[in-house]
Amino acid sequence: MLKRLRGLFSNDLSIDLGTANTLIYARDRGIVLNEPSVVAIRQERGSRRVESVGAEAKLMLGRTPKNIVAIRPLKDGVIADFHVTEKMLQHFIQKVHEARWLKPSPRVLICVPYGATQVERRAIKESADGAGASVVHLIEEPMAAAMGAGMPVGDAHGSMVVDIGGGTTEVAILSLNGIVYSGSVRIGGDKLDEAIVNYVRRNYGSLIGEATAERIKKEIGAAFPLKEVREMEVRGRNLSEGIPRAFTLNSNEILEAIQEPLAGIIGAVKVALEQTPPELAADIAERGMVLTGGGALLRAMDQLLREETGLPVVIADDPLTCVARGGGRALELMDELGSSFLVVD
Amino acid sequence: MEQDTPTSISQSPGQILRQRRYLVGLSEYQVALELKLPVEVISAIENDDYSYFSADLYVRGQLLNYAALLELASDEILDAWHQIRIRQQWDPSAVVSHPTSLPQADIVSSNWFVRTVSYAIGIIAFSLTFLWWQEQQPWPLASEGERLMAAMLEQDNLLAADKLERELEFVGLLEKYAMVEISQQNLAAPNGLQGEQPEGAALAVSVQSTGDGGSTRVVKPKQLPVLATNIRLSELPGSVVNQFNSMSATLNFDEASWVEVVDGTGERLMYELVDAGNKIVVRGYPPYNIHLGNAAGVTVEYDGEIFDHSKYIRHRTARFQLGAVDIVGKNS
Numbered sequence: 001m002l003k004r005l006r007g008l009f010s011n012d013l014s015i016d017l018g019t020a021n022t023l024i025y026a027r028d029r030g031i032v033l034n035e036p037s038v039v040a041i042r043q044e045r046g047s048r049r050v051e052s053v054g055a056e057a058k059l060m061l062g063r064t065p066k067n068i069v070a071i072r073p074l075k076d077g078v079i080a081d082f083h084v085t086e087k088m089l090q091h092f093i094q095k096v097h098e099a100r101w102l103k104p105s106p107r108v109l110i111c112v113p114y115g116a117t118q119v120e121r122r123a124i125k126e127s128a129d130g131a132g133a134s135v136v137h138l139i140e141e142p143m144a145a146a147m148g149a150g151m152p153v154g155d156a157h158g159s160m161v162v163d164i165g166g167g168t169t170e171v172a173i174l175s176l177n178g179i180v181y182s183g184s185v186r187i188g189g190d191k192l193d194e195a196i197v198n199y200v201r202r203n204y205g206s207l208i209g210e211a212t213a214e215r216i217k218k219e220i221g222a223a224f225p226l227k228e229v230r231e232m233e234v235r236g237r238n239l240s241e242g243i244p245r246a247f248t249l250n251s252n253e254i255l256e257a258i259q260e261p262l263a264g265i266i267g268a269v270k271v272a273l274e275q276t277p278p279e280l281a282a283d284i285a286e287r288g289m290v291l292t293g294g295g296a297l298l299r300a301m302d303q304l305l306r307e308e309t310g311l312p313v314v315i316a317d318d319p320l321t322c323v324a325r326g327g328g329r330a331l332e333l334m335d336e337l338g339s340s341f342l343v344v345d
Numbered sequence: 346m347e348q349d350t351p352t353s354i355s356q357s358p359g360q361i362l363r364q365r366r367y368l369v370g371l372s373e374y375q376v377a378l379e380l381k382l383p384v385e386v387i388s389a390i391e392n393d394d395y396s397y398f399s400a401d402l403y404v405r406g407q408l409l410n411y412a413a414l415l416e417l418a419s420d421e422i423l424d425a426w427h428q429i430r431i432r433q434q435w436d437p438s439a440v441v442s443h444p445t446s447l448p449q450a451d452i453v454s455s456n457w458f459v460r461t462v463s464y465a466i467g468i469i470a471f472s473l474t475f476l477w478w479q480e481q482q483p484w485p486l487a488s489e490g491e492r493l494m495a496a497m498l499e500q501d502n503l504l505a506a507d508k509l510e511r512e513l514e515f516v517g518l519l520e521k522y523a524m525v526e527i528s529q530q531n532l533a534a535p536n537g538l539q540g541e542q543p544e545g546a547a548l549a550v551s552v553q554s555t556g557d558g559g560s561t562r563v564v565k566p567k568q569l570p571v572l573a574t575n576i577r578l579s580e581l582p583g584s585v586v587n588q589f590n591s592m593s594a595t596l597n598f599d600e601a602s603w604v605e606v607v608d609g610t611g612e613r614l615m616y617e618l619v620d621a622g623n624k625i626v627v628r629g630y631p632p633y634n635i636h637l638g639n640a641a642g643v644t645v646e647y648d649g650e651i652f653d654h655s656k657y658i659r660h661r662t663a664r665f666q667l668g669a670v671d672i673v674g675k676n677s
Contacts, residue, residue: 149402152399269553287398290403290406312381312407314403314410315404315409
């Protein structure tokens, strides 16, 4: 009851609880938070205390003393550590309402991977509830991504969206405000980073951290061979000598390194196309597919999919925030068309 | 490699792309092959006809893809496209030429404007009608008291009206017009102590001759409100007068007795000797503190009922109070 009362003084929030980043869209305010989904925990005499959350905690990844551990509470798009996720959400909700004297208790819409099990969905819902949300709704990520990208999901035409996130890649065929087919593979940006770490260890005998791997991916990574070859100097610990060594990587090497996870993503897209009803497949062949999520920012990702599928591919405007923005749009539609609209249990 | 001429901004995206394609030496077919689009669509894009695409998202994406293929700056193409969009929004002919290319948001925006203006006109018309009607139609009076208030308003007695409005309850009225009325059955004038009445009561005494052998004395409290000077008891509604009468105390003198009556405000209303056979009706602010010199010779009535004061008799005198609990309800 008190939560509902406090809810009157809080903004409606749409939360993209991603493996890599958490984004919050506040109604009438837009994207108000975009921070890494990382929590630093201090352990003292058996008790655990949150040291920092978000960007500050991400800086600690791999650089913490014994008593502090920086963890990512979400793995493969779902909650790996319930308690820490709850604390992280609580911190973020408080942060977007920081000017308020009343403890916020907003109505929250959380985007969940299509492939999330009932147990995983319940865990997400309960952690948001524990973080102070007055009402928690769930929406499937592909639907939110498509709405955020501005796709005409309400039309009686097929639309295809590929959302490449940090932990999962969601592929969905949408029509008439519903999901006709959706597939989810647990391959995303994290797997690309992991592949780069393994490549460097295998070919250079050096160990680099996840943060370095992510930086390499963003700066010189490409999903398709390009005319321009970029290079980058990297420092890692040489495994045989045990001392830090510097070496240079180029974009062709990274392309080679990430072939395996990329093949997984292409496979998921092809499976979706195979499963699409013929009428909708014709629409998709005409319109093509839309890329959203952080993975869409990998250079030539659209070109790779275009070449592999033979279909037109476009990248959504601001692909990182599509899911959160789509959630915000869904909140507005829920008010117009009822709370059961687009929302899943 | 990138084209960055000042005139390029004024060109449409199709013109920019076509010029660039010629420079690079690509055919429409080659572009179509790269972008996985039909050749006709490439031609349509170069003619700024985006009807093939169902949403802005696809137009924007394919323009960027085409620009990237020709190694053009994405900002240049997007700026040119936004200019086209703005022109389409304000130029009806542009909409007619490519009806399906008009984004849905524009249609909604136009409807929104018309709807808002309609609502505003409706609200203004309603407000004006309401104000006119309010001036034509005075509000009906709800009660006698309010009618009296309206009459007083007409006499520009705004102060009085304001007070009366706040005191429409009977109790309020009673307090405003409280008085003591002494009716005497006989011609005999008040004797003895009359000349020694306290200043407050003496000031308020007036005697009216009835011409039939009796006399009526009306005693008003000395702190009578200014408002009350304009109001007569006979002008009050009948129901109010009835209730007013029910609050009176009646003293029947079977034997001569001196009597003192002090009302609820502490004002002494009577302090005199009354002969046998007289009847005195006391009207004022309850509760009444009554002191009788020959208590056994006096019968007391309050609120239409006989009040037994024998238990208060001490050495022939009796001191008691009437109407202590609730001046509207039953006496103590």
